[in-house]
């Protein structure tokens with residue numbers, strides 16, 4: 323009795339009741355497809371969120387002033403209050419001191435002006451955000467140029483009116499014309515375009531990340547914002563591991579400079595990209611696990627379906643089992659036949675489920691592009707086959723153990 | 734010469750306590766190779782019980798039982814399957830063919846379990862079907878065959894492994910008189926060819942074909958009559974074929 327023969331018997335057994343086999347297969351199919359697809363949706367949403375965060379810049383810390391700081395704690399209304407100090411270029415310079423903050427790689431002071439009208443030869447466009455900063459900003463905020471170049475430290479020192487514009491700005495003002503080297507007027511002040519940023523693509527919420535213009539800090543201060551406080555300081559840490567150390571160093575430098583400590587609360591806040599990423603990825607993986615759990619339940623239900631069908635099949639075919647035993651079928655052959663039947667059901671269901679899930683993952687589901695996780699495919703297939711073996715073995719064993727005479731007498 | 738069948742003091746009790754049924758109360762039976770034995774007896778006398786034990790479908794409560802020189806009581810599950818496959822051919826009153834399988838596949842099945850190669854299997858199955866006169870019906874499924882034809886397929890299936898012993902439990906019980914004659918004719922020819930046969934029957938007409946008749950009553954052998962010598966021809970061979 324060869325294995326091929328046993329498989330042939332099993333296939334014949336399944337073919338004898340096509341409708342029932344098809345429905346059982348469907349149960350497993352839905353379970354497997356659900357596991358793979360839901361995990362893919364979870365993974366897809368998690369990846370897109372991670373990408374959005376990564377676009378903010380890797381290993382960076384954003385320092386901004388906080389309006390609630392500067393008070394003596396607990397005596398806000400009545401007690402003496404220290405003035406909350408704004409962030410200044412001197413603060414930025416202090417943070418760039420290697421001795422005080424060795425984990426800091428670069429410091430970019432930032433001022434920004436919103437909704438500034440820019441025009442070029444009759445075309446005009448309101449730029450959502452005009453940023454004045456240092457060249458290190460491009461790297462720290464992960465904004466590479468696609469055309470032309472960044473501006474340099476010289477441009478900052480000389481307060482040259484040069485600007486790097488985003489894709490949206492370039493399209494609206496210049497259309498098909500290459501903007502590099504041309505002059506735009508931003509709120510009446512002429513700037514020379516030296517570069518165009520690479521398209522960021524994602525627009526988080528209503529903010530278009532490509533609707534920006536970036537110019538040297540003093541140029542923007544002179545022409546647009548005035549020499550007031552900075553809107554933020556962007557700090558890049560030496561490495562991902564150094565982010566926490568950098569945050570501690572920034573805190574100690576700024577606490578000292580702003581007289582924070584004791585009863586005085588900090589008048590600035592630090593946003594840590596890595597912490598944000600961790601928090602979000604923890605949330606999304608919880609979400610994925612939840613989806614997978616729901617899907618796993620449907621896979622289990624499919625497995626119970628297989629047990630049920632195999633039990634019915636064994637009961638229904640008890641006489642046939644008796645006949646086979648009476649003409650000399652060994653226990654192994656009977657066991658093998660029913661086990662293979664159950665496994666084939668779940669394997670076929672599993673493979674079809676994988677095919678459907680992979681096909682379904684090509685579509686956008688609820689605004690999310692699913693990303694099929696290979697592990698989930700292997701797991702779902704493995705589990706479905708294991709279910710076939712596990713849930714099939716009970717009925718198969720029952721069939722194989724029957725004494726021929728008991729099986730033959732069964733009505 | 735080894736006996737094909739040697740049952741010594743076999744008993745079979747169904748159930749226990751007050752409701753226990755003593756189906757066999759110490760049956761001894763020896764069958765020589767080439768014999769053709771008919772087992773008769775009233776309903777409930779234990780004929781089927783004895784037959785199932787001889788066919789290794791059931792185990793006796795007590796007693797010893799040798800088949801073709803092998804002590805069946807001492808065999809494990811797998812070895813018993815081999816005995817059922819090689820040494821015994823069983824014909825049931827209710828045919829017991831597997832539905833949705835052609836006559837040929839049904840007859841090939843014991844050979845498949847016996848590990849015979851597919852080509853050889855087909856050759857032997859076709860020969861067995863030819864022997865029972867069904868060469869033109871090999872691809873029919875059981876539900877496309879008459880009762881008599883189904884029983885002949887079942888006989889072909891029992892014969893195909895060339896077993897030492899052919900057992901039949903009321904093989905003609907569900908057949909009309911002409912199909913009964915077909916089956917008895919086959920048995921007579923098999924007996925003439927030297928095969929050992931044990932058949933259960935209610936009908937004296939059927940028993941007359943055997944070389945030896947055994948009568949059971951209340952689980953005991955009460956009569957053992959020889960109608961023809963073991964090495965002779967079955968008594969009614971001429972009549973059926975004529």
Ligand SMILES: Nc1ncnc2c1ncn2[C@@H]1O[C@H](COP(=O)(O)OP(=O)(O)OP(=O)(O)O)[C@@H](O)[C@H]1O
Pocket residue numbers: 747748754755756774775776777778779780781782783
């Ligand atoms: N599985 C069983 N459980 C309990 N009692 C049984 C069982 N099988 C048979 N018997 C009893 O054993 C006795 C002998 O039964 P058996 O089937 O051997 O009779 P039989 O001679 O073949 O009768 P028949 O000619 O009607 O087929 C009967 O009294 C029957 O009721």
Ligand SMILES: [Mg+2]
Pocket residue numbers: 780781782
């Ligand atoms: Mg009976």
